[in-house]
Amino acid sequence: MTNTADATSSATDSGLLLEASGVVKTYGAVTALSDASLSVRPGEVHALMGANGAGKSTLVKILTGAVHPDRGRIVIRGKERAVHNPAEARKNGLVSVYQEPALIPDLDVGSNLRLTHTPIDKFSAWLPKLGVEKLDLNEMIGDIPLAVLRVMDLARALALEPDVLLLDEMTAALPADLAEKVLDTVGKQRETGQSVIFISHRLLEINALCDRATVLRDGETVGVVDMGPGAEEQIVELMLGPQGEDDESDIHTRVSTGRDADESASEDRLPRLRIRDLSAGTKLKNVSFELRAGEVLGLVALEGQGQDELFGILSGSRRADGGTLEVDGVVHDFRHPADAIAEGLVLVPGDRSEGLLPQRSVRENIALPYTARARDWGPISMGSEKVMVDMAIERLQIDTRAQGEVQRLSGGNQQKVTIARWIAGGVDTLLCFDPTRGIDIRTKRQIYHLLRELAADGSAVLLYTSELEEVQLACDRAVVIFGGSVVDEMPADIATEAVLMRAAYGLPRAESTAEAPA
Amino acid sequence: MSAATPASPTVQGSSASTNARRFLKRNAWLLALLVLLAVMLVFTKFIQPDYGPRAFVILVVAALPFAFATAGQTMAIIAGGIDLSIAAMMALISVTAASLMQGQSGEFGIVVVALVLAMGLGVGAINGIAVVFTRVPDIVVTLSFFFIWEGAALMVLDSPGGATTQWLRDLLTGTVGASFIPTGITDWIPKALILLVVGLGAVWIPLKLSRLGLGLYAIGSDKQAAFRSGVPVNRTKVASYALAGLFASMGALALTMNTGNATPIQGPYLMASVAAVVLGGVSLAGGKGGFVGPIVAVFILRLARQDLTFMQVDPNIAQVVEGLIMVSVVLVGAVVALRSKRS
Numbered sequence: 051m052t053n054t055a056d057a058t059s060s061a062t063d064s065g066l067l068l069e070a071s072g073v074v075k076t077y078g079a080v081t082a083l084s085d086a087s088l089s090v091r092p093g094e095v096h097a098l099m100g101a102n103g104a105g106k107s108t109l110v111k112i113l114t115g116a117v118h119p120d121r122g123r124i125v126i127r128g129k130e131r132a133v134h135n136p137a138e139a140r141k142n143g144l145v146s147v148y149q150e151p152a153l154i155p156d157l158d159v160g161s162n163l164r165l166t167h168t169p170i171d172k173f174s175a176w177l178p179k180l181g182v183e184k185l186d187l188n189e190m191i192g193d194i195p196l197a198v199l200r201v202m203d204l205a206r207a208l209a210l211e212p213d214v215l216l217l218d219e220m221t222a223a224l225p226a227d228l229a230e231k232v233l234d235t236v237g238k239q240r241e242t243g244q245s246v247i248f249i250s251h252r253l254l255e256i257n258a259l260c261d262r263a264t265v266l267r268d269g270e271t272v273g274v275v276d277m278g279p280g281a282e283e284q285i286v287e288l289m290l291g292p293q294g295e296d297d298e299s300d301i302h303t304r305v306s307t308g309r310d311a312d313e314s315a316s317e318d319r320l321p322r323l324r325i326r327d328l329s330a331g332t333k334l335k336n337v338s339f340e341l342r343a344g345e346v347l348g349l350v351a352l353e354g355q356g357q358d359e360l361f362g363i364l365s366g367s368r369r370a371d372g373g374t375l376e377v378d379g380v381v382h383d384f385r386h387p388a389d390a391i392a393e394g395l396v397l398v399p400g401d402r403s404e405g406l407l408p409q410r411s412v413r414e415n416i417a418l419p420y421t422a423r424a425r426d427w428g429p430i431s432m433g434s435e436k437v438m439v440d441m442a443i444e445r446l447q448i449d450t451r452a453q454g455e456v457q458r459l460s461g462g463n464q465q466k467v468t469i470a471r472w473i474a475g476g477v478d479t480l481l482c483f484d485p486t487r488g489i490d491i492r493t494k495r496q497i498y499h500l501l502r503e504l505a506a507d508g509s510a511v512l513l514y515t516s517e518l519e520e521v522q523l524a525c526d527r528a529v530v531i532f533g534g535s536v537v538d539e540m541p542a543d544i545a546t547e548a549v550l551m552r553a554a555y556g557l558p559r560a561e562s563t564a565e566a567p568a
Numbered sequence: 569m570s571a572a573t574p575a576s577p578t579v580q581g582s583s584a585s586t587n588a589r590r591f592l593k594r595n596a597w598l599l600a601l602l603v604l605l606a607v608m609l610v611f612t613k614f615i616q617p618d619y620g621p622r623a624f625v626i627l628v629v630a631a632l633p634f635a636f637a638t639a640g641q642t643m644a645i646i647a648g649g650i651d652l653s654i655a656a657m658m659a660l661i662s663v664t665a666a667s668l669m670q671g672q673s674g675e676f677g678i679v680v681v682a683l684v685l686a687m688g689l690g691v692g693a694i695n696g697i698a699v700v701f702t703r704v705p706d707i708v709v710t711l712s713f714f715f716i717w718e719g720a721a722l723m724v725l726d727s728p729g730g731a732t733t734q735w736l737r738d739l740l741t742g743t744v745g746a747s748f749i750p751t752g753i754t755d756w757i758p759k760a761l762i763l764l765v766v767g768l769g770a771v772w773i774p775l776k777l778s779r780l781g782l783g784l785y786a787i788g789s790d791k792q793a794a795f796r797s798g799v800p801v802n803r804t805k806v807a808s809y810a811l812a813g814l815f816a817s818m819g820a821l822a823l824t825m826n827t828g829n830a831t832p833i834q835g836p837y838l839m840a841s842v843a844a845v846v847l848g849g850v851s852l853a854g855g856k857g858g859f860v861g862p863i864v865a866v867f868i869l870r871l872a873r874q875d876l877t878f879m880q881v882d883p884n885i886a887q888v889v890e891g892l893i894m895v896s897v898v899l900v901g902a903v904v905a906l907r908s909k910r911s
Contacts, residue, residue, distance in 0.1 A: 150792070155790055157789065188590060
């Protein structure tokens with residue numbers, strides 16, 4: 051492993067194809083990138099790595115001209131460039147393939163190629179190498195399956211013969227055979243002296259394909275790793291950062307639980323929720339797990355591994371393509387969120403605005419699920435509503451000084467309202483999608499407490515979280531999803547950040563018993 | 569296997585039969601509209617047995633400003649916007665034209681025509697620049713310009729007035745005369761129809777062949793993908809409104825040519841243009857639809873009005889009937905599209 055100092059010293063060599071250094075980007079008070087750098091040699095496949103929120107996507111947007119950095123230099127082939135849009139980046143020799151194909155859905159294939167000045171003969175020469183045997187130029191983009199579109203996007207980029215090809219999660223949503231051909235072709239780019247910046251969540255794929263990896267953490271380039279045996283471990287370590295003492299130490303003591311006493315009892319009963327082979331689109335494949343009453347189950351996944359689809363299905367806002375969903379032993383097929391709510395499955399969405407009426411009062415927001423049952427149209431019993439709402443406010447310690455409009459509350463208090471609106475009427479199964487994202491530590495702690503309390507009272511809680519340390523703080527068990535499938539399941543006491551991170555990147559849990567980071 | 573020709577086995581044009589099927593599928597809506605128009609013409613002949621060339625000429629002349637307004641609206645909507653100021657632009661441009669031509673020679677009329685077309689491009693471009701620059705939604709910006717251009721028109725001419733050069737008026741009225749074609753045919757070809765085809769074709773054909781034309785569809789279909797494909801999104805947006813303005817100026821000229829003067833109060837062209845665009849199979853969300861459909865829709869709506877007059881339906885009820893025709897055609901179309909998608 052070379053560290054940042056080595057990377058900058060090697061950057062003074064003239065042989066670099068692309069070099070970004072000291073890149074800073076802030077959005078208001080939020081710093082997306084504090085000191086990012088990246089240097090790509092000619093003829094190398096270079097991985098760009100970073101956990102969620104490390105600043106990867108911001109750096110990509112800066113390189114491709116979609117976003118302008120506050121500070122920093124971007125040098126391509128020895129010349130400093132200011133890139134203002136993707137067309138300009140392309141002129142400078144940098145072509146990107148995005149996660150979402152940049153093809154116009156209402157135009158046909160030929161028109162899309164004309165739009166980007168793509169030489170059709172070169173485009174069509176690339177396609178069979180990438181595993182697409184037949185393509186009709188008159189076909190509408192909107193009628194072509196996503197996997198083929200992604201390959202077409204890549205073929206279009208290759209046809210432009212860029213100096214640097216930037217691939218963002220290229221193999222996601224590709225079936226295995228296409229992915230293999232794509233990786234093969236990308237690897238061969240080296241021979242022509244062209245370089246590739248490769249972004250992927252699949253660490254194994256990266257180690258097999260790439261020469262070096264740049265790792266970002268908290269908006270900063272923290273290291274450059276040469277690939278080889280054991281490089282995955284180094285990358286994971288760099289992404290995690292130093293595992294030292296954190297600020298408030300008492301939050302790291304696990305919130306107490308009354309679970310152990312009645313654990314044996316709950317083992318015998320039917321699980322509250324049993325999911326078998328649930329699939330949806332290309333994102334979710336045969337996911338199975340159980341959620342029991344009285345437990346908080348942590349769900350861990352990198353971004354876009356199918357958790358959105360899973361929560362969508364469980365909360366009734368989308369339908370599964372296959373598999374079954376059992377609630378208390380009865381199979382259900384939710385067609386509408388109301389169906390899920392009727393079975394006691396309620397959602398605390400990741401985006402607070404999805405669950406709240408921002409211009410209405412705290413009281414109305416909390417009372418809404420309780421009063422909004424179609425058959426209860428008519429006068430609302432204000433007395434019982436008030437009692438319930440007050441109890442929920444009390445229990446969650448919501449700061450109601452600005453209760454006239456929910457949008458004027460702080461983010462943490464808004465999040466409490468999204469939870470309070472479900473517990474006011476009693477909750478069976480709570481589905482929480484990253485409920486503590488962007489919330490202060492005190493409120494986080496209150497939310498963990500509440501989840502534990504709900505579990506102790508017999509509720510079942512499914513907690514998807516992007517903050518891995520939450521699992522040991524609030525959960526009894528953890529399930530890890532990667533590439534749309536469950537890859538690991540473990541009790542909370544062994545689910546340290548390092549173990550979860552490895553599992554979330556699809557690495558096997560080899561030394562789980564030893565639990566010693568390499 | 570490095571150099572493959574466009575005729576390589578991988579990427580290819582389609583066989584004749586798939587081409588034909590695809591043509592039918594993509595133009596199903598347009599074909600249905602043409603059938604509807606034909607049915608309505610037969611119906612017209614049925615209720616009004618002496619329907620002949622004269623009534624047809626009146627229809628086309630009356631439809632001309634509507635058709636140009638609709639063409640302009642189509643431009644804005646395909647590119648993902650909407651132009652609520654189109655009728656106000658027509659009023660402003662037509663009073664400008666009529667004021668300029670008053671008391672001037674016939675030759676000066678040529679200058680005025682050129683000037684007015686340029687003015688349309690400019691006024692439309694101002695709409696587009698305002699949309700791009702302020703980042704306020706299109707519907708709000710163009711609603712503001714609805715009032716601004718209307719006010720400007722009243723400043724140019726506060727009551728109906730102005731004049732039109734005689735040769736311009738002659739250009740619109742009557743039918744095409746050519747000694748070698750029997751009058752039985754030429755009687756059915758109003759000069760206004762030629763004007764329409766020339767006006768639309770002069771803009772649409774070059775556009776269809778250029779990257780700007782693709783860009784219009786691209787920014788209306790998926791702005792993000794268009795940006796990433798290297799389409800200059802903002803410039804294309806301005807161009808779409810400028811072209812809408814250009815068609816508005818053609819519509820304004822048609823108005824002035826027909827009436828011989830101009831009125832600063834805008835006509836019913838805004839709602840009619842949106843109606844024809846929707847009926848013509850263009851998606852209000854942008855990116856989808858053609859140019860011919862909306863024009864055919866204009867004739868359907870105009871002919872419907874003419875028929876209702878023949879049937880001596882109370883004009884107020886006629887309005888209701890027009891609205892019902894539109895809703896039911898679009899509804900039936902949507903249901904058919906949904907069914908065919910499922911099967």
